[in-house]
Each structure stands twice: as structure tokens, then as C-alpha cells.
Amino acid sequence: MNPQITSTQTGASEAASPTYPVGSDKVQVRNIGVLTSGGDAPGMNAAIRAVVRSALNYGLNVYGIYRGYHGLWRGDIQPLNGRSVSERLQRGGTFLMTARSETFKTPEGVAKGIAMAKVFNLDALVIIGGDGSIRGARDLALMGMPVVCIPGTIDNDVACTDYTIGYDTAMNTAMEAIDKLRDTASSHERCSVIEVMGREAGYIALNVGISCGAEVVLIPEQPHDFNRDVIKRLLECRNRGKTHYIVVTAEGAGSAVDIAYRIEEKTGISARATILGHLQRGGSPSARDRQMASIMGVRAVEILRSGQLNRIVAYKNGDVTDVDLLEGLKMTKTISMDAIRDSLIIAL
Numbered sequence: 001m002n003p004q005i006t007s008t009q010t011g012a013s014e015a016a017s018p019t020y021p022v023g024s025d026k027v028q029v030r031n032i033g034v035l036t037s038g039g040d041a042p043g044m045n046a047a048i049r050a051v052v053r054s055a056l057n058y059g060l061n062v063y064g065i066y067r068g069y070h071g072l073w074r075g076d077i078q079p080l081n082g083r084s085v086s087e088r089l090q091r092g093g094t095f096l097m098t099a100r101s102e103t104f105k106t107p108e109g110v111a112k113g114i115a116m117a118k119v120f121n122l123d124a125l126v127i128i129g130g131d132g133s134i135r136g137a138r139d140l141a142l143m144g145m146p147v148v149c150i151p152g153t154i155d156n157d158v159a160c161t162d163y164t165i166g167y168d169t170a171m172n173t174a175m176e177a178i179d180k181l182r183d184t185a186s187s188h189e190r191c192s193v194i195e196v197m198g199r200e201a202g203y204i205a206l207n208v209g210i211s212c213g214a215e216v217v218l219i220p221e222q223p224h225d226f227n228r229d230v231i232k233r234l235l236e237c238r239n240r241g242k243t244h245y246i247v248v249t250a251e252g253a254g255s256a257v258d259i260a261y262r263i264e265e266k267t268g269i270s271a272r273a274t275i276l277g278h279l280q281r282g283g284s285p286s287a288r289d290r291q292m293a294s295i296m297g298v299r300a301v302e303i304l305r306s307g308q309l310n311r312i313v314a315y316k317n318g319d320v321t322d323v324d325l326l327e328g329l330k331m332t333k334t335i336s337m338d339a340i341r342d343s344l345i346i347a348l
């Protein structure tokens with residue numbers, strides 16, 4: 001049996017088994033609002049484009065809600081047409097812009113958002129964002145506003161789907177940066193410590209670490225012993241003839257600056273820290289992100305047309321599918337211990 005590290009994404013409000021208001025499955029959708037929320041991710045524009053063009057094709061009206069939930073309750077809403085999404089496919093970021101809204105986390109904020117959606121006669125919302133945004137969507141759904149979510153976050157940490165829009169581009173961006181750092185670390189016989197995004201999820205760190213042959217990978221899901229997992233490991237690498245080293249840490253597993261300082265202090269190996277930060281969020285989306293975003297956007301409109309509501313578009317076992325919003329938020333996602341073990345074996 002493969003040991004797994006499990007991160008549960010179930011919040012307190014799911015435990016009480018809430019249900020959607022009676023009749024919210026009987027809505028006939030004619031006017032759709034679309035918004036992007038939370039951290040931006042490459043491919044969000046491609047998803048918006050797919051939603052807009054697909055909805056227009058079926059005679060539905062689409063409204064862009066600017067600046068996420070903040071823009072919803074402020075009424076920052078404009079009709080979109082086929083040309084509104086021209087030349088967006090290949091661009092990073094989100095032209096609808098995104099924001100974080102503390103107001104929206106309160107029942108009053110959600111009610112205000114629904115009231116504004118009614119002003120614009122919006123029958124349903126397509127919400128593109130990460131785990132937090134999907135929780136916001138749940139609050140809308142539980143107060144009677146039908147929603148469909150598309151998972152968009154570079155962290156790949158939405159439990160009900162194997163893939164989130166932006167993850168592939170972010171991984172490639174980080175990989176290219178680390179390859180460059182490897183060149184200079186090699187020339188100076190140094191240790192390069194790179195901090196990648198992931199406060200609670202280690203998907204980027206682990207998989208970029210594997211892609212770059214990192215000697216050490218630290219992720220938040222697995223607590224580490226610094227002496228054993230970093231210092232001893234680097235010394236083992238040195239004893240095997242390695243002259244330069246890559247340490248990848250997810251931001252939630254430790255600070256690159258602190259780790260580099262401690263490595264130099266304890267081993268005498270010259271160490272430098274690099275924090276990739278928001279660099280990982282930007283850039284033209286990869287082919288995979290454009291393709292996944294396009295397919296997921298079309299799926300979101302299909303869901304609304306078929307009369308199903310309150311769903312999360314998901315990618316499971318190689319297929320784009322969808323799951324119930326409340327069920328999806330109860331799911332858990334695992335990082336394979338085998339992947340961690342394998343990354344250690346092949347980096348030596």
C-alpha cells in the first residue's frame with residue numbers, strides 16, 4: 001500500500017451538511033455572469049473566453065464581473081460579446097481582474113452580491129478561482145444564487161480535481177528559473193535555495209523539484225527534520241561527488257533565506273536564496289493551460305445549459321467532468337509519498 005499525505009479541505013460549515021434552497025435546481029439560465037477571484041493564474045483569460053464564446057453560441061447573454069466578488073457587490077458588471085475576448089487566449093493574468101474581498105466572507109456581503117446579481121438579471125454565475133473562491137461560491141449557492149466553478153489556481157490545491165488552470169505554466173516558469181540558477185550554482189560550486197509558491201500545498205515544490213533534479217525538496221504536507229532532511233542529505237550528496245546543490249522549498253515549508261543561512265553555517269557550503277514569488281503567477285499560459293481552460297470553460301456552459309447547477313468542473317482520471325459543489329468541497333487530496341521518495345533516490 002502506498003503511504004499518502006492527506007490534506008483535508010473540509011471547513012466547519014461543510015460539517016453541518018447544508019443544502020441548497022428549495023427550487024434552486026429549477027432555474028432557467030439566460031444571463032450568465034463570469035468572474036475571476038483570488039490569486040490570478042495563467043489561463044484564466046482562456047477560460048473566460050471559452051465561457052463567453054460558448055454561451056453566445058447557444059444564445060445566452062454573458063456579463064463580465066470585474067474584480068471578483070468585490071466587483072460583484074459593487075456592481076462592477078458589463079456585458080461581454082465575442083470581440084470582448086479577442087486576443088485574450090494567449091495572455092497571462094485575467095482581463096476581468098481579480099481581488100480579495102473580506103466583505104464577501106460575511107453573510108451580509110454575500111446577500112449584497114446576490115442583490116446586485118439580481119439588478120443585472122443574472123441567473124447564474126461562473127466563478128473561476130481557487131479553493132477560497134469556491135468557498136465563496138458555496139456561500140452564494142447556499143443563499144440561492146446558482147453557480148458553476150472552474151478551478152483556477154497555480155497551486156493545484158483544489159481537492160476535487162487533479163488539475164487546476166495555471167498550474168502547468170507556473171511549474172514551467174519555476175523550472176526555467178531553477179535551471180538558470182543551477183547554471184550559476186554549478187559554476188560557483190554553491191547551493192541554491194529556491195522558495196516557490198505554496199503556503200499550504202507542496203505540488204509546485206515537489207513536481208518542480210523532480211523536474212529540476214533538486215537534491216532537497218521541502219513541502220508543507222510533510223514536516224521535516226532540518227539536520228536529517230537538509231544538512232545530512234546535502235553532505236551525503238557532497239560525499240558522492242556532487243559540487244552544487246538545489247534545494248526547493250514551498251513557502252509554507254520554510255523560508256529560503258533562513259534555510260540558506262543555516263546550510264552555510266552548518267556545512268560551510270556557500271548558499272544563496274532566491275524567492276520566485278509572483279513571477280510564478282505571470283506569463284503567457286502554456287499549451288496545456290490554454291487547452292484545459294478552454295475545455296473547462298465550455299463544460300461550465302454545458303452544465304448550465306443542461307439545467308444542472310452548483311457544480312465544480314473537475315479533471316479526473318484523464319477526463320473533464322464535474323462534481324457537486326458541496327461534495328467537492330468535502331473531498332481531500334493527497335500527495336504521494338512515493339513521489340517524494342523517488343525524487344530523493346534519483347537526485348543522488
Ligand code: ADP
Pocket residue numbers: 011037038039069099100101102104105129130131132133134135136137139153
Ligand atoms: P483563491 O480562490 O485563489 O484560493 P482566496 O482564498 O484569497 O483565493 O479567496 C478569494 C476570495 O474568495 C476571498 O477574498 C473571499 O472573498 C472569498 N473567500 C475565501 N475564503 C472564503 C470562505 N471560507 N468563505 C467565503 N468566501 C471566501
